[in-house]
Amino acid sequence: MELYPIVKWVHILSSTVLFGFGAGTAWYFWNAHLTRDPATIAGVGRMVVRADWIFTGTSGFIQPASGIMLAYIAGYSLIEPWLVVSYALYGLAFACWAPVVGLQIRAQRLAQVASEGGAPLGPDYARTIRLWFGLGWPAFAALLGVFWLMIAKPALW
Numbered sequence: 001m002e003l004y005p006i007v008k009w010v011h012i013l014s015s016t017v018l019f020g021f022g023a024g025t026a027w028y029f030w031n032a033h034l035t036r037d038p039a040t041i042a043g044v045g046r047m048v049v050r051a052d053w054i055f056t057g058t059s060g061f062i063q064p065a066s067g068i069m070l071a072y073i074a075g076y077s078l079i080e081p082w083l084v085v086s087y088a089l090y091g092l093a094f095a096c097w098a099p100v101v102g103l104q105i106r107a108q109r110l111a112q113v114a115s116e117g118g119a120p121l122g123p124d125y126a127r128t129i130r131l132w133f134g135l136g137w138p139a140f141a142a143l144l145g146v147f148w149l150m151i152a153k154p155a156l157w
Contacts, residue, residue, distance in 0.1 A: 022052075025052055028047070041121070052104065096138050
């Protein structure tokens with residue numbers, strides 16, 4: 001059996017999981033936040049954090065490994081300009097995602113404490129969610145750029 005189609009399938013599947021779960025967990029966490037209900041935010045936050053570790057995190061490691069294997073098997077130089085820019089954009093996405101997970105955990109815990117104490121969400125929660133929201137957009141945009149580069153493979157320089 002030829003290796004290329006298997007590695008390509010793994011790469012496409014893991015990119016689907018990475019992007020889908022990333023966007024999906026962000027959607028659900030943001031919508032929980034919009035309720036302003038600490039119990040809802042805490043409950044959804046627990047599920048979001050778990051899903052991010054299991055699915056987004058796992059596929060986040062599979063992506064570069066399968067991508068490098070795919071490029072190598074296909075005969076591309078690993079320093080092709082479109083690959084180099086893809087590495088940089090993927091690095092940017094990861095650099096945003098890693099703190100986002102920590103911020104999700106912090107926001108979830110702050111909401112849990114507020115819920116248990118019957119208190120409203122405080123300024124620490126507001127700062128945490130603003131930073132979480134702000135870091136999500138560059139990660140999202142970077143992955144869109146990676147998708148485009150993988151398809152177009154443009155001659156950049």
